[in-house]
Amino acid sequence: MxxxxxxxxxxxxxxxxxxxxxxxxxxxxxxxxxxxxxxxxxxxxxxxxxxxxxxxxxxxxxxxxxxxxxxxxxxxxxxxxxxxxxxxxxxxxxxxxxxxxxxxxxxxxxxxxxxxxxxxxxxxxxxxxxTPASTPQAASPVAARIVTQPVRSGQQVYAPEGDLVILAPVQAGAEVLAAGNIHVYGPLRGRALAGVHGLETARVFCQSLEAELVSIAGHYKISEDLQDQGWKSAVQIQLRDNLLVVTPLDKA
The missing domain is CATH 3.30.70.260 (ACT domain)
Structure with missing residues (x-):
């Protein structure tokens, strides 16, 4: 030995x-x-x-x-x-x-x-x-992950069990993912994927929609599709009848 x-x-x-x-x-x-x-x-x-x-x-x-x-x-x-x-x-x-x-x-x-x-x-x-060694999820509510710094190009931020709250901009080339909702208190310029475990009631909220891609439970829209719907304004994005719907926050 x-x-x-x-x-x-x-x-x-x-x-x-x-x-x-x-x-x-x-x-x-x-x-x-x-x-x-x-x-x-x-x-x-x-x-x-x-x-x-x-x-x-x-x-x-x-x-x-x-x-x-x-x-x-x-x-x-x-x-x-x-x-x-x-x-x-x-x-x-x-x-x-x-x-x-x-x-x-x-x-x-x-x-x-x-x-x-x-x-x-x-x-x-x-x-x-x-993997079989995964720990079962607790029944108690999962706290949101809160990020206070800008999410820069090339970075990925992931909340695997709950909501993701970002109190700063998400830059182009960055990626944010969450099992639940995503809240961006600033411009959303990168990619945002909510409901990554299949939660179709998840939503994406942002102060300025400038995203490269937004996805909810696997359904997605790219920037070309988003630019006709609340571009550069405060919106929420949700899934209705397998389609992503963008709604201004002041009309939600």
Whole structure:
């Protein structure tokens, strides 16, 4: 036994359960050209939103043949667009064998909280992947996370269990996420994702809407769509009938 082990030195790491927002891609069939063309179109709708995101390939609705699944091609296409495929969910034994050969993690369906399936227009899906070691949530109310400093370009602020309150501007290129509502007491110029666990009653409030992207429970609008609805004014954004609705705060 080494001296380090016998003297009880501190371990170099610890394993803990985590709740991580991830994007799920529900694959119906795989054709490399069609796959990349569709991926380009999604990225064009929300430039920068998908950069460096972890992606889970969902095979629960896959209709193609197993021999058409080429995870190495999928991984390569996604990497060219700065998206990282980390695992596969669902599928049969043949699908799982192909995923293992590509060094992808196998994610049980029960480990993921379901989200509405993606649609062609203005919708993304984010999911929580929880390890078995995750601690159950307490029944008591979760306090809001309060941020008093500006959220600068390249920064990400995440409230995984409740509301997020920001008493300062959110700069372009920044990203704020919350399980509940998001309140920005200043200009919202970056990306805001509320209800990331699927809470469709979540809302986004801001003093000046200048966002690159706003999302609630996976439904989103990009800046081009928002500029005709309360742009650079105080608004709230909520989900109604699967559509994001922007309302001036003085008329809410």
């Amino acid at each position: 080494t001296e380090t082990a016998t003297t009880g030195a501190q371990q170099s790491f610890q394993l803990k359960g985590a709740t991580v927002p991830m994007t799920s891609l529900e694959l119906l069939y795989f054709d490399s050209d069609s796959f990349e063309a569709t991926l380009r179109d999604k990225i064009r709708q929300a430039p920068g939103f998908f950069r460096d995101v972890p992606l889970v390939i969902s095979l629960e609705k896959y209709q193609g043949a197993a021999n058409e699944l080429d995870f190495f091609q999928m991984i390569g296409i996604c990497r060219r667009h700065s998206i990282h495929v980390v695992g596969v969910r669902g599928g049969d034994d043949d699908h799982n064998r192909l995923a293992r050969n590509a060094s992808l993690a196998l994610i049980p369906a029960g480990a993921v909280r379901e989200r509405p399936a993606p649609e062609p227009d203005d919708k993304i899906v984010t999911e929580d992947v929880q």
